[in-house]
Amino acid sequence: MTDKQMGEQILQRYEVQKQLGKKAGRKTVLARDSQTGQMVIIKLLSFSSDFVWDDLKLFEREAETLKSLAHPAIPSYIDYFEVEEGSRSCALVQTYIEGQSLEQYMQTKRLFTEDELHDIAEQLLQILIYLHEQHPPVIHRDIKPSNIVLVENSKDEIGKVYLVDFGSVQTLASKAGKTVTVVGTYGYMPPEQFGGYATPASDLYGLGATLIALATATHPADLPQKDMRLEFAELVNFTPAFIEWLEWLTEPSADKRLKTPMAALQALLTGQMRSDGDYTAIDTISHSAIAQPINSTQLFWETVWRSVVYGGGMVTLTAGLYTTIWAPGIGTIFGGYVGALLGIPLGIVNGILIALITRLFFFPLKNAYLYRRVVNMTSAIFSTASALYYFKALLYNHANVNIQELLFLTVAPSLITALCMGVASRSIVNFYENRHRKIRSQRFYSYFQAQEEE
Incomplete structure (x- = not known):
């Protein structure tokens, strides 16, 4: 059937541009509304030979649900009518969102960063909060990459996320959410949904399964599993807190899973960790727990004092302990003195270097994993090189230096120095990431307060 014939079969008001999808008894087309000029999506349900009444029930439920919803990240209901020409069918018209589905991004093998997934998760959770707070609550039941549309922008942010295709939607008007119609997509469906709950x-x-798929470019059904849990941690380079949060979302047992999107949003933005595997209550965040964005002066102060105290202090301590092996007593004092002469200046310069990197390239923090890697690698290279130069200069004042002395009095102390400064660098990174997380939690607090006021 040509596009022209298809357009004639619907209504003259809607001019079909192209077919977007087709499966048994169903068809989705992109059309133009001749009255308004806007592009629309038309979903068609045909009363063909393979028609079943459950399909019509879901189709009508989708139409009624969209009619009752009003959210900027959900397609708006436009029209619903029957088509009499040819095979009888029903048509549902809704607004068209011009963007790419996350499934299309997966097909290009794009891997999303942790911060990009954070943004996607936040937006989707806010949509789910809206849906689940309807009366009765609206459960989408088919959240997956192909049902999420991303409209990118020219800025650094991930863009605007939309949740589409409410063809599997269910309202919790029935007791315990029980339904005889089992819908969803294998890999993205929790175990209880197979039983109709x-x-x-x-x-x-x-x-959670969608975010894991975006992180690995692999559909959850193709990932290894253990005790029905998705095994993905070894395939991603995420912070332990984010990995645990994803594992929390995808717990096979609904009793051990996060219960509400509000609880999931709080856990994501505040770094909430599960203690006993269960989390049902929302603990509001006090203003005292909210941090203000860090400025450049605070950033330089925090990086320098942490680098000097933690890094320089550990260099001094380990140098004293290291020389104790060679000459206890006086050697310990001498080693501590030599270590302090290196550790304190090295700590100052290391702190300033990390502050400059942070301010120039990670201010504000967009990619926590990349930031951690860059800081740790830079600090390790700089500290090792500085220590090698320092210890070699001390050692070369003496004649007849052999390989063993070069190894134990230059190479080994330099590596130990790098490890000590690594402790300081991790302290700086943890501080900055925690401040960033608390700023995220402030967004949650503001959102939570707005919900309470409504």
């Missing part, structure tokens, strides 16, 4: 936690599983 769906709760707000079921959508959270789909969200």
Whole structure:
């Protein structure tokens, strides 16, 4: 059937541009509204030979649900009518969102960073909060990359995320969310959904599985599993807190999973860790727990004092302990003195270097993993090189230096120095990441307060 014939079969008001999808008894097309000129999506359900009444029930439920919703990240209901020409069918018209689905990004093998997934998760959780707080709650039941559209922008942010295709939607009007219609997509469905049950936690599983798929460019059904849990941690370079959060979302048991999108959003933005595997309550965040964005002066002060105290202090201590092996007593004092002469200036310069890197390239923090790697690598290279130069200069004042002395009095102390400065660098990174996380939590607090006021 040509586009022209397809357009004639719908209504003259809607001019079909192209077919977007097709499966048994269903068709999705992109059309132009001749009255308004806007592009729309039209979903068609055909009363063909393979038609089943459950399909019509879901189709009508999708139309009624979209009609009752009003959210900027959800397609808006436009029209619903029957088509009489040819094979009888129903048509649902909704707004068109011009963007790419996350499934299309996966097909290009794009891997999303931890911070990009943070942004996607935040936006989707806010959509789910809206849906689940409807009366009765609206459960999407089919959250997956192909049902999430991303509209990118020219800025550094990930862009705007939209949740589409409410063809599997269910309302929790029935007791315990029980339904005889099992819908969803294998790999993104939690175990309870196979039994016809769906709760707000079921959508959270789909969200977690979606984020894991975006992180690995692999559909969850193709990932290894252990005790029905997705094994993905070895495939990603994420912070332990984010990995645990994803594991929390995708717990096979609904009782051990995060219960609501509000709880999931709080856990994401505040670094909330699960203690006993269960989390049901929302603990509001006090203003005292909220940090203000760090400025350049605070940044340089924090990096320098941490580098001097932690890094320089450990260099002094380890140098004293190291020389104790050679000459206890006086050697310990001498080693500590030599270590302090290196550690304190090295700590100052190392702190300034990290502050400059942070201020120039990671201010504000966009990619926590890359920041950690860059800081640790830079500090290790700089500290090792500086220590080698320092200890070789001391050693070369003496004649007849052999290989063993070069190894134990130059190479080994230099590596130990680098490890000590690494402790300081990790302290700086942890501080900056924690401040960044608290600033994120402030966004949650503001959002939570706005929800409470509404």
